[in-house]
Amino acid sequence: MGSYLILFLKGIAMGAANVIPGVSGGTIAFVTGIYEEFIDSLKAFDLKALQLAQKLRFKELFAHLNLAFLIPLGLGVFISLISLGKALDWLFNHQPVLVWSFFFGLILASVYFVSKNIRQRTPSVYVTFAIGTVAALALAFLKPAEENPAFYYIAICGVVAVCSMILPGLSGSFVLILMGNYQLIMLKAVPNTAESLLKFNIEDVLSNVGIIAPFAIGAAVGFILLSRAISFLLHHHHDSTLSTLTGFILGSLVVIWPWKNEVYLTDEFGALVLKDGESIVQGYQWFLPSLADTNTLLGIVSMVAGVIAVALLEKSARKA
Template sequence: MIRWLNIFRGFLMGIVELVPGISSGTLALLLGIYDELLISIQKLFTKDFKKAAGFVFPLIIGMAIAILSMSSIINYFLVNHTIIIHWFFLGLVFGVIPMMFKLGNYKYEFKWIHYILIFLTIIGMYVLNNVKSEVQEVMQVDTSFSALLFLFIAGFIGSMALVLPGLSGSVILLILGAYPIVIYAISEFTSFNFEVLPILFATGFGIMFGIIFASKFIHYLLTHYTYLTYAFIIGLLLGSSFPIFHGFPTNGLQWVLSVILFLFGLGLSYSVSRRNNKETI
């Protein structure tokens, strides 16, 4: 059975993945499909393939549609309304955190080690944010074997961040130096330049294998180290504020719009996450 609604969910996940600092895993949590997503990815290579494919493939289609159709629009807002749009995304991320604490049953299960893990994860995210590279303009791409192998590895590593809420695959690709190459290749492909297809295939296969590996690993952690994993995810979500935050507003109108969008994102995220996860909290 095909989950047609997942095309829309995948579209939303694709939009947030275009923004460095935002994770599609965060949106999967918000939409209440995170656990089912991990399980479905693992079942793609079992006898339950049809059911898993009916869940996963519509998400992939939706994400692909978003990436190909919304990259220019998202780029416009990021360039021309940087601070305002990032305050909205900050609200979206912070709105998920109360639900994560409730899923982790923090009142009864969280001990000092869980809060230390949250703190250390936030510090790790701060360090990660400060070592990222600047985006450099790319005018042409290298399709040699070594370059494609690098992009495969970068896609593999970056895709594991796609599955982890709070950790952006875009930021990982940025740190590795692959982000501008991939963005350039996507832009050229949408302009019908098919010479960049090897770039997209290499990165895409890396992402595919990385997601399969990461989903198995994270599901194992959630099964055997449930509350430590929840604490780690909470730390990732809180720490994701570092790459998302792009400064304070510079004038009165910008302050008003930023605060309004932050509160709107906060309220939207909190209410949607509670509704979509109400069976588990």
């Protein structure tokens, strides 16, 4: 029961992270030490699982899908999204520096503690760590592309969106903005389709199929292939894969840096693009804070709290 409770709490942390732009559930899974099992569990949704379900062999299906792990974790994510997520969203809107600082400290400390799981520090490990870091930094400084409604491009967007759930340090919304299709997919097609389904307006649903269908296909392909690819790499090239992911998380810290000004998404006429009446962040302008500012000191305290939280988590994991 204790292990289920811990998984539930980790799920709560993963769900809450989805409220923070630039932080993904995959990052929290990585920080809390369940990333490899999370990936292996996702990979288990395969043809064998379908065959077990068809034969009504539910006990074997339960074990094959590792539902003893996924159910408490998923329950924590769900409850967090409908409860704690709202509180965190309020904090993010009213005390953004404190929230950004806590996550910055949390992820910064995780880079150190996760890197301890690298077994052999070979030259290839340092090279892949550098590649992961540079790749994440490059994403942070890219300028958004133009909107592209082509079938193949929207399918690629679907792959990218599901990658944000699996890859630590990758924010799906942020990357979709960089690819230029955030407005087309997340602000138009998805909400319009959801609204049409609720109203049983089949004609409007079909009008969005040209966007929703390739996006769903890309997401499914990304989910199937990426979970298997990462699982294979972790089992066969553990140190290089871990160092790449660690580098990616380190590079993503530039997006989470607490002291920055937001650059908002605009349309082709220069007008702000809104979602639920709020502007959408497409990038940041970073700056160094003044140490004489009380908010800066509070941010540093929050950052230290994030570091301590990971250290305590690491200590409890060793005892377990």
